[in-house]
Amino acid sequence: MMRKPKLLRLLFAAGAATFVVACAGAATGAGHSSSSTGTTSGSGYSGKATTGQAATSLTTQNATTPVPGEGPKVIRTANLSLEVRNGTFDSAYDNLVNTMLDLKGYVSGTDAQADTGALRSGTLTFQVPEASFQEALTRIRKLGTVKQIHVGGQDVSLQYVDLQARLDNAKAQRDQMLTLLQQAHSIQDIIAVQTQITQISLQIEQLQGQINYFDHATAFSSISVDLREAAVTAAAPDTWGFRxxxxxxxxxxxxxxxxxxxxxxxxxxxxxxxxxxxxxxxxxxxxxx
Incomplete structure (x- = not known):
């Protein structure tokens, strides 16, 4: 007769721990959406639930603890305004695309205007491997006259460590709920445990999605190039009057x-x-x- 009250207490403790994980994940998502270029955000949490003879402890790694085998996680971006000679837009655009392909990158967006008889311009946005970021900037700057350049970086190392810790905790919590599911005997208990498992699984998918985003965003750097032809410069006035x-x-x-x-x-x-x-x-x- 004591088995059901004990199971209910375990479900209550697991539900409380799941709520803590969900709140922490929401806080991480909010911190990520409000962060700006060159800033970092991250937090840690710990929770503990004890039920009678069984005790469940949820702990997370400290946010400052580095991930073994990994360096800083930095999302790098660059925006350039490039001016080329009048009539050379096509060749400059082709050189830009070839540079991207040589560095094993891919195009993520393009907007080119090709009006006949007018100065032509266009914007090409592409992704290159993070290791080729500086080489890409060097090669692009040689294609024309750089009118403007902006390079930014967002360090997400702390957020990444925190997300991994939360993911490990959520997976551990799901394993515990699966163990409880094996101990449940009534329909009511089974439904309650399955509900908790569903919520935790959703939380795991969200955390894994954020981690996957950071993995891709830090593995590839985004470069946007605004390419335009230079206007023909008028001849200098003849101040002496010979002409x-x-x-x-x-x-x-x-x-x-x-x-x-x-x-x-x-x-x-x-x-x-x-x-x-x-x-x-x-x-x-x-x-x-």
């Missing part, structure tokens, strides 16, 4: 020729009559001799 003087002299010469030709056209009939008159006078003079 204006030469242009004015050429225009004056052309105008003089124009006026001469126009005047010659008007005088042509009279010149023809004078020529005929002169020839007639010469002919009559020749006959008189």
């Amino acid at each position: 204006d003087a030469a242009s004015a002299a050429l225009h004056g010469f052309v105008y003089d020729i124009d006026y001469f030709l126009v005047g010659l056209g008007y005088a042509a009939p009279f010149l023809i009559l004078l020529a005929f008159g002169y020839l007639a006078w010469r002919w009559r003079r020749h006959l008189a001799l």
Whole structure:
């Protein structure tokens, strides 16, 4: 007759421990969403539940304890504004893509404008392995003139350690609930234990999802490149006036020729009559001799 009260006390203790794990996981998620570039967040917790002759202890690793075999977890990002010569947008874009492929990266977003007769621009966002991050920046900067560059990093090492500790605790709690399920005999007890197992399993999936995100975000760095063609620079003004003087002299010469030709056209009939008159006078003079 004492078995059922004992089982109920175990369920109550396990439920309380599950609530602590859920609250801690929510706190971690909130800390992650509110963190900014270059900041870290993390926390630890411990819980203890005792029931009669059985005692269950939930402890977590200290947030400052490093994960064996792993270094700092840093999410690296970079944003560059790159200017290339007018008419070289296509070749610069192809070089950018080839650089990404050479470094074993992949495109995560692209937005290119290719209007004919206008300056062309586009944005390419891609992911490269974290080990190739600096090499990628060096090679990209050689493709054109860097107008702006911003490099950021978010250290999530403490959050990562904390999430792993919470995941281990949740898995241990699920194993304990599976043991209790084997001891349950009534339908009511079985349903209560299965409900707790479902909640803990959901918590495990959420924690594992956050860990998987951090694993990918720290293994690959994000680089966004704003590529645009440079506008054609206007020629410098002629402060000495030589260009204006030469242009004015050429225009004056052309105008003089124009006026001469126009005047010659008007005088042509009279010149023809004078020529005929002169020839007639010469002919009559020749006959008189």
